[in-house]
Amino acid sequence: MNINRTFLAPDGHTEIYTFGGANALATYNYKGYVVSLEWFVGNKSTEPMMVIQCERCLGTELGAFGICLSSIGKYADASGSPTREAIEHVKEALSILGRAKLDIEAHTLLDVILQFTPALILMPPVPMDVRMSEAAPPILDVKHISNGKLVEEASI
DSSP, X not given: OBOSSOEEOTTSSOEXXXXXXXXXXXXXXXXXXXXXXXXXXXXXXXXXXXXXXXXXXXXXXXXXXXXXXXXXXXXXXXTSOBOTTHHHHHHHHHTTTTOOOOHHHHHHHHHHHHHHHHHHHTOOOOXXXXXXXXXXXXXOEEEEEETTEEEEEEEX
């Protein structure tokens, strides 16, 4: 999922991102949610990411909930059980996903997160073809020319 290329909705403020598709490692349907395992590709780092969207809300203006590998500790502990504050974090995401902030909805979403946490942890590093296709275009190309010969060039 490339958040470096920012696309704005017609209102001019809402940022639009795409996920799933050819660059995703895998996508699943589970308990009313679509789960996409893919890679966050940033300017200076990449990491595995789980993106969750409500299955019945596909094609609507509702959002998706993304959890990077570095943040999974907010939801699951080392044994795979939910953390104490997990349910509160999950409740915050329910409105983004078009679900009511009910305990049963929060527990269902937490179950989805815990179901795919092992797969997120075991994801391989980002493949080079994904990294290249998701990378933002260079801002500046620099060439070092000495005595009319190209010595070095770099893209920033």
